[in-house]
Amino acid sequence: xxxxxxxxxxxxxxxxxxxxxxxxxxxxxxxxxxxxxxxxxxxxxxxxxxxxxxxxxxxxxxxxxxxxxxxxxxxxxxxxxxxxxxxxxxxxxxxxxxxxxxxxxxxxxxxxxxxxxxxxxxxxxxxxxxxxxxxxxxxxxxxxxxxxxxxxxxxxxxxxxxxxxxxxxxxxxxxxxxxxx
Numbered sequence: 001x002x003x004x005x006x007x008x009x010x011x012x013x014x015x016x017x018x019x020x021x022x023x024x025x026x027x028x029x030x031x032x033x034x035x036x037x038x039x040x041x042x043x044x045x046x047x048x049x050x051x052x053x054x055x056x057x058x059x060x061x062x063x064x065x066x067x068x069x070x071x072x073x074x075x076x077x078x079x080x081x082x083x084x085x086x087x088x089x090x091x092x093x094x095x096x097x098x099x100x101x102x103x104x105x106x107x108x109x110x111x112x113x114x115x116x117x118x119x120x121x122x123x124x125x126x127x128x129x130x131x132x133x134x135x136x137x138x139x140x141x142x143x144x145x146x147x148x149x150x151x152x153x154x155x156x157x158x159x160x161x162x163x164x165x166x167x168x169x170x171x172x173x174x175x176x177x178x179x180x181x
Contacts, residue, residue: 008058014051022081029088038146045139106164122178131167
């Protein structure tokens with residue numbers, strides 16, 4: 001039983017550790033330490049996967065309010081981290097503004113759907129696989145750019161568009177199904 005509590009604490013810690021790690025990544029980008037920045041982005045991606053997984057397997061997952069708080073902090077943290085890293089890359093690495101706009105539009109549409117679901121009294125607290133793949137592709141796009149693999153970055157940008165559109169459509173269908181008689 002104690003190890004299940006520990007899982008929850010580690011999951012929450014990973015959620016909140018992403019922001020300071022993002023600050024470190026921005027610093028690495030500003031001093032042009034490409035390899036360590038790419039490695040840190042990958043580590044951040046792993047944290048993003050495991051923070052929720054560990055929390056769900058913990059005894060704390062039964063606490064609905066704590067789960068919503070952690071999920072909200074996770075979502076807000078993800079948006080802040082992605083924006084901080086990609087904006088820094090635009091100014092420090094000639095990262096294409098269009099790539100950033102893809103992630104910004106996807107994030108804005110997901111936020112709009114989340115607000116819509118909430119106002120209907122049917123909030124969505126779980127993400128879908130397509131949305132997760134779009135988020136993972138965002139990290140890979142940044143890593144590929146840092147490693148000089150521009151072709152791979154363009155490929156990942158395409159994956160973000162495809163998986164992002166599918167994920168948003170799935171969320172929209174979920175909302176519609178919840179409000180339709």
